Amino acid sequence: MGRLDGKVAVITGSTSGMGRASAELFAKEGAKVVVVGRNEGRANEVVEAIKAEGGEAIYVIADMSNPDDMQNIVDTAVNEYGTIDVLFNNAGMFSLSPITDLSLEEWNNILAVNLTAAFLLTKLAIPIMKENGKGSIINTSSSAAFSPKYGAVGYVTSKHAIAGLTKSIAMELGPDIRCNSIAPGLIDTPMAAAAGPEAEAAGQAMVDATPMKRKGLGEDIAYAALYLASDESTFVDGQIIRVDGGEGI
Numbered sequence: 001m002g003r004l005d006g007k008v009a010v011i012t013g014s015t016s017g018m019g020r021a022s023a024e025l026f027a028k029e030g031a032k033v034v035v036v037g038r039n040e041g042r043a044n045e046v047v048e049a050i051k052a053e054g055g056e057a058i059y060v061i062a063d064m065s066n067p068d069d070m071q072n073i074v075d076t077a078v079n080e081y082g083t084i085d086v087l088f089n090n091a092g093m094f095s096l097s098p099i100t101d102l103s104l105e106e107w108n109n110i111l112a113v114n115l116t117a118a119f120l121l122t123k124l125a126i127p128i129m130k131e132n133g134k135g136s137i138i139n140t141s142s143s144a145a146f147s148p149k150y151g152a153v154g155y156v157t158s159k160h161a162i163a164g165l166t167k168s169i170a171m172e173l174g175p176d177i178r179c180n181s182i183a184p185g186l187i188d189t190p191m192a193a194a195a196g197p198e199a200e201a202a203g204q205a206m207v208d209a210t211p212m213k214r215k216g217l218g219e220d221i222a223y224a225a226l227y228l229a230s231d232e233s234t235f236v237d238g239q240i241i242r243v244d245g246g247e248g249i
């Protein structure tokens with residue numbers, strides 16, 4: 001028996017990194033997974049990998065910076081799988097620009113992808129989850145929501161805001177709908193690799209200072225998400241759970 005048997009899970013940003021790890025783990029645990037990403041080739045690859053393991057998944061192509069794409073995600077999940085039990089707002093982008101360099105355009109873009117998409121998808125999922133009398137929403141935050149990373153004001157702000165969004169959703173939508181967030185430390189994903197050599201060096205120094213002395217893996221986050229998605233966590237609400245190798249001690 002799987003820990004997510006019978007559940008339908010929508011996971012944004014699930015064509016790579018921790019989103020993909022979560023899609024694969026959720027499917028292994030019995031969920032029907034809606035993979036959401038921008039790149040059709042990568043989305044198809046994840047769906048095929050899930051099916052090859054005997055799981056169930058479909059994909060939807062969507063750009064998180066485009067509010068008009070959000071309805072299609074929800075409609076596809078409902079049309080294909082009948083409902084949404086779990087919404088994992090995981091897609092995100094990083095931007096290494098101190099405030100003096102950050103343009104309004106980039107600021108708006110990062111908030112659109114990291115924050116507004118989660119707000120919009122949540123609003124669309126509410127009536128479906130209310131009708132079911134239950135639902136779990138998971139938002140990906142960051143250790144940057146606890147301590148800012150120098151030179152990443154847009155990213156840091158978006159992840160602080162995810163904390164506020166998470167707690168507010170939890171307060172306003174209980175007891176039917178729970179909302180929690182995961183705050184990863186440094187995780188070995190394409191995003192971390194793309195941050196550049198300076199960030200890499202700073203990241204390694206940070207990792208060396210943690211008790212676990214390693215970067216996280218996508219699976220480390222996927223297992224936390226699995227718990228929050230499952231009925232094992234039905235008394236957990238409004239929390240920001242750090243999965244960071246002890247960075248936040």
Ligand SMILES: NC(=O)c1ccc[n+]([C@@H]2O[C@H](COP(=O)([O-])OP(=O)(O)OC[C@H]3O[C@@H](n4cnc5c(N)ncnc54)[C@H](O)[C@@H]3O)[C@@H](O)[C@H]2O)c1
Pocket residue numbers: 012013014015016017018019037038062063064065090091092093094113140141142143183184185186187188189190191192
């Ligand atoms: N890697 C880390 O060290 C780390 C640490 C803390 C938090 N996070 C957060 O974890 C989440 C997942 O990131 P990851 O590390 O797995 O990296 P990743 O780059 O592998 O995953 C991010 C996903 O979001 C998608 N995405 C970005 N912009 C998009 C857009 N406009 N439309 C649709 N999809 C879009 C990407 O295509 C990608 O699939 C993000 O929210 C990120 O901020 C990452």
